Amino acid sequence: MNDYQLKLDGSICFAIYTAGHAMNRVYKPLLDALGLTYPQYLVMVSLWQEDGQTVGGLGEKLFLESSTLTPLLKRLEAAGYIRRDRSKVDERVVIARLSDEGIRLKEKAAAIPNCIANATGRDAAGLARLEAEIVALREALNKSAV
Amino acid sequence: MNDYQLKLDGSICFAIYTAGHAMNRVYKPLLDALGLTYPQYLVMVSLWQEDGQTVGGLGEKLFLESSTLTPLLKRLEAAGYIRRDRSKVDERVVIARLSDEGIRLKEKAAAIPNCIANATGRDAAGLARLEAEIVALREALNKSAV
DNA sequence: CAATAAATAATCGTGCGCGATATAAATAGG
């Protein structure tokens, strides 16, 4: 029962891979205006939802390692959007907090989700349904990976 | 009508972004056994379907730039899986061809699509339907991007 | 047919993204 062939078309993984690139191309001009990359934008969104998160906490939410986040957070700090402070309670922990400029940036970013939604050409219900399916796929893959 | 908020959950882009990472984690051990990365695997799959493709042709299929493909193809060549030759007809063009070892590698890779399909926990029909939706999303995004 | 434009790869710089490893702090055990 070797049903699945070595092909690009018909491969859900290739579809996700290329959809991710396509998505980045849509975000790029919008994020350039804010001086952010997409992963940096994700960190900012996470901090706008809940300020003062640890590196590990952000990593769990965004599925990223400290080896990715540490330099990224340093760049956000250099850009003036966040501060990075060691926790007083536990000196191992680093906490990322929004700066005033980082807080102000939220308003400039507010229009982005609608721009992206428009670019997909789908209505809210269709997007929500598809998003739920992709999240379910992600969860299945994450469970399967040892 | 500012319906869409700055949140991670509910964002189809974040879902795709993280699903791509999850997918990579599943592929990694399978591809490590072949000495390939996922983008390298995509090039090999493309060449197994049609040997002797130009850099530009591969770029169109895989949605990648020459600045990504050139070094990647050089690594595949260094690994002994392909050769890179200038076209005799048009000296601007570089053609990637499978080596004997590259041809043999296809058999070792044959089981991978089934492994991945199993990891998704979905049946063939469900995967095909979801893949079609993600491809449609990709096309919509690519059209929207100027 | 020579000057110009277009096409094709390649190069360079920047920023992910991860695995492996290191460093330092906190906790556990004897």
Next chain:
DNA sequence: CCTATTTATATCGCGCACGATTATTTATTG
């Protein structure tokens, strides 16, 4: 307490991935 282990972040090396630029070849045009 004092050592051993665990935890949290940081560092390093490698491979994408892209935009901007360059080099070379081919096609076009006056």
